Amino acid sequence: MSRHSPCRWMLAGALLGSLGLSCTPPEEPFPNQDELEVLQSLHTPSALPPKDPTNKYGDNxxxxxxxxxxxxxxxxxxxxxxxxxxxxxxxxxxxxxxxxxxxxxxxxxxxxxxxxxxxxxxxxxxxxxxxxxxxxxxxxxxxxxxxxxxxxxxxxxxxxxxxxxxxxxxxxxxxxxxxxxxxxxxxxxxxxxxxRTLNRHDAPFDQDVRRFLAAAEAGKAEQDPAYLGLKTFVRKGQCSACHKGPMLSDDQFHNIGVKDLGEGQRGVAVAATPMLDWPFNSAGPYSDAPGGLESARLQRLRSDLNEKASELEGAYKTPTLRNVQLTAPYMHTGEVKTLEDVIELYDKGGEPVGNYAGVVSVSIKPLELTAEEKKALLELLESMTGAGK
Ligand code: HEC
Ligand code: HEC
Incomplete structure (x- = not known):
């Protein structure tokens, strides 16, 4: 039961009331342990991208x-x-x-x-x-x-x-x-x-998350200026279900219900098969490390295409949110003009069924964000753009 829902059990309510207790339990403090771990994953990636064994010139x-x-x-x-x-x-x-x-x-x-x-x-x-x-x-x-x-x-x-x-x-x-x-x-x-040298990931966001984590540890999360934005991003908005880790992306494919009736509408469900048979893929003859991990990764995608076919239908890659202010308009179609429009799209749980292929992911549903939450989320997204290199 959420904090604002009315007492269903008036009798129990009266009883609890008489004991000096509220009948609606207070919301769990943010962040809980799981949310804390998500927050810890978000900020400050390693200075250089992980090695790419398939390109021996990658760091030359x-x-x-x-x-x-x-x-x-x-x-x-x-x-x-x-x-x-x-x-x-x-x-x-x-x-x-x-x-x-x-x-x-x-x-x-x-x-x-x-x-x-x-x-x-x-x-x-x-x-x-x-x-x-x-x-x-x-x-x-x-x-x-x-x-x-x-x-x-x-x-x-x-x-x-x-x-x-x-x-x-x-x-x-x-x-x-x-x-x-x-x-x-x-x-x-x-x-x-x-x-691989174009790395920019020290944004105001990273300092905010670091400060917020310290405040949370000191039991003062709620007083921190980033509280509402982070809480909306992680809890009510479920954004970090997909936009997580240092790049604010899980590097996976999801259907979030972006309007697309064009040729690209089936997303990874159609693109993956030719890639898996492409001579230039990372398990092919032009890769510098064709075996082991690379072929296992491609094999996994191949089996996902069968086992999770409905999840991959109309699914696109979760983009990084770092430097997101530099790349308007948004989404694979480029038809969502501003970050405010992005928030509105998520708030309504994606476009109405029929405007895209497949079925939206379980975390995409109407969010009922308040104006205050939308504003805090917008400021948070804006803070993810770094100033320099
Ligand atoms: C189920 C996974 C998932 C969830 C949950 C999710 N996103 Fe996304 N996000 C994606 C995917 C996938 C795309 C690209 C979709 C497309 O183009 O069809 C995307 C695109 C975006 C973009 C556009 C970036 C660009 O460069 O075009 C922004 C901004 C964004 N998401 C912010 C958010 C916010 C804010 C939330 C929470 C309210 C959120 N996302 C929740 C997966 C997710
Ligand atoms: C005419 C415009 C255009 C040109 C020229 C172009 N790109 Fe792109 N680039 C795009 C578009 C559009 C996409 C997204 C395509 C898609 O996903 O279907 C893209 C995607 C990418 C991506 C993928 C990023 C990601 O996160 O998935 C990279 C990297 C990239 N381009 C690098 C390059 C490089 C390197 C060149 C030159 C060899 C190049 N682009 C030339 C328009 C262009």
Missing amino acids: PAAAALGLRLFNDPGLSSCGTVSCKSCHDGEGRSVDTAVAQGCDGKFTGRNPPTVLNAGYSTWFMWDGRADRLWNQALLPLLSPLEMNSNAGLLRTRLSEGYAEEYRALFGKRPSEETDDNQLLAHFGKAIAAYE
């Missing part, structure tokens, strides 16, 4: 320097005008429209996410159709809607502008790299080495 500074130049080079696109930076700049911003424009006036099907802290993730794209940062980079390079390139164009451009750097790293000149797939994989690994 020369690879990162090459990757930076490639990231910014529109000469890699068939139209000569589109680089990675066109849609994601290295400062974490993405385009401010719902979808982005690539070569020949074509538009992407989805909203570009931030590349900041991408090295902490293990699934990429909203629907998980890449399983490592280096193989992700091949998708926009080759996509007719984005850079519309191919291995031949890549070889020419690398030979013109980067032959020495390429040879120093990979032992051959681009012109001598006769396996197109190997050339593409090397391109991706250099780009990923650069992206």
Whole structure:
């Protein structure tokens, strides 16, 4: 029974009242032990992303320097005008429209996410159709809607502008790299080495959580300025059911009922199968650690596709909330314009059934947040954006 519900048992109420007790038990203090553990998981990730064994160049500074130049080079696109930076700049911003424009006036099907802290993730794209940062980079390079390139164009451009750097790293000149797939994989690994340096995760939020935890330990949680925001995030809003851990993401796929009647609507349920059979996946011949953990991870997804088919229908990757102010508009469709609109969407428990494929996750339901709770949640989301690198 919540704090505000009326006494159902008037008699018991009167009896308790006569004993000086209220008939509605006071709400459990926030945070309880489980909530405390969630809060402890939220702040201050390790300074560098975990190693990626599938990319042996991942932490190589020369690879990162090459990757930076490639990231910014529109000469890699068939139209000569589109680089990675066109849609994601290295400062974490993405385009401010719902979808982005690539070569020949074509538009992407989805909203570009931030590349900041991408090295902490293990699934990429909203629907998980890449399983490592280096193989992700091949998708926009080759996509007719984005850079519309191919291995031949890549070889020419690398030979013109980067032959020495390429040879120093990979032992051959681009012109001598006769396996197109190997050339593409090397391109991706250099780009990923650069992206792995784009880490920004010291936001006001982290200081607030640290201070709040200290206050909670001293029994003064309720007096802390972050109390209502964190309580709404963790308890009433259930946000931390999915937005948890240092990146504020469980790196998993969920259906939250975002309006989508477009082609992408089935999310990971359709994207995972081709990825599992992709020669560039992390268990394939271009991975630097194809066995063991990587193939187990992919195997798990393969069995989830059968065993949890209904959960994965219309499910998308939980995005990080770090630096979320830099990437409006929101969601895979980019149709949710502001963080206020995001809160409204969750408050109503997602869009009405019929506006998306599949069934929403159990934690998505009408929240009945008060105006005060919405405001505190908004401030909390805003505090997750860091100021510098
Ligand atoms: C025309 C715009 C455009 C270009 C050019 C582009 N991207 Fe993207 N990027 C997107 C969109 C849109 C998505 C989301 C696509 C999806 O999930 O279907 C995305 C997703 C990503 C992601 C996944 C992030 C995550 O958390 O899942 C990374 C990383 C990324 N892009 C890096 C790159 C790199 C590297 C390049 C250049 C080789 C590049 N992008 C070129 C628009 C673009
Ligand atoms: C069941 C898991 C789950 C829960 C619970 C959840 N989220 Fe999400 N969140 C997601 C997923 C998945 C997406 C991407 C959905 C899509 O695009 O279809 C998302 C997207 C977002 C975005 C957009 C970020 C971007 O870059 O576009 C914000 C902001 C956000 N959630 C905040 C919240 C808040 C605040 C709460 C609590 C009120 C919450 N989430 C609860 C899984 C969840």
